[in-house]
Amino acid sequence: MRVEIDELTVRVAGARLVREVSLHAEPGAVVGLVGPNGSGKSSLLRCVYRASRPSSGTVRVDGADLFAMSPKEGARRLAALPQETGAEFDFTVDEVVAMGRMPHQRAAARASAEDAEKCLAALRRVRAEHLRDRGFLSLSGGEKQRVLIARALAQEPRVLVLDEPTNHLDIAQQLEVLHLVGGRAGGPGGVAPTVLTALHDLNLAAGHCDVLYVIARGAIVASGAPMEVLTGELLAEVFGVRAHRVRHPETGAVQLLFDRLATR
């Protein structure tokens, strides 16, 4: 599904946290949102997965206004992995992942065998099948993150919104999760979802995203193919670091090495 965010502004207590942001994602694309701490990434993404309402601007999926849909209609199209889950009740892992199927169930209907199968498949994809009977609150940070990714996958979304999906994950799991969500993981009918993800690690972002948007002080300052966007000049200006580009000795992929800027 195509995602079109147009002229989106978020105002809180007189401050503009997000300033007239426009961001377009083609169907099946993996679009990364990068920017320094406090630049507005979560504030923007919260509007896309409807945890907040924008002060102005629109979010459309395949042309339909997300805010004009019922929560259930929206959840059939779009799943999210928020930065803060707010999960306070001690559900089991199985129960948490089963919540991902709710948008597809009729009111008061019980989960079908197909729902259970889809939940199990999602848990297998994040290698968390062995955690099924554990209480969610007893899990490590990385285990929780994998279970929440499984819940989002079980939802079979056409659009996947991820706020720092690699938080809490060790390096192997970071690569695994990005391979999974950025690796054209099949959504409903084997169609890859459109992915919109905030990421801090610029090398991971460059390696796994088709397009990057750079946000600074609430506004988009650059967008395009990762290596065209992540220039030394932009990295110095927006992130305050000096960057060197080197080629991976085996794959030839461009990698960034960072130093402090002497002037800071």
Ligand SMILES: Nc1ncnc2c1ncn2[C@@H]1O[C@H](COP(=O)(O)OP(=O)(O)OP(=O)(O)O)[C@@H](O)[C@H]1O
């Ligand atoms: N409810 C709020 N009231 C006031 N300020 C807020 C509120 N929510 C966020 N902010 C501020 O808005 C700015 C943007 O926050 P946001 O969480 O969107 O940034 P971010 O780019 O996701 O940051 P990080 O990389 O640190 O997660 C920050 O300065 C934050 O303190």
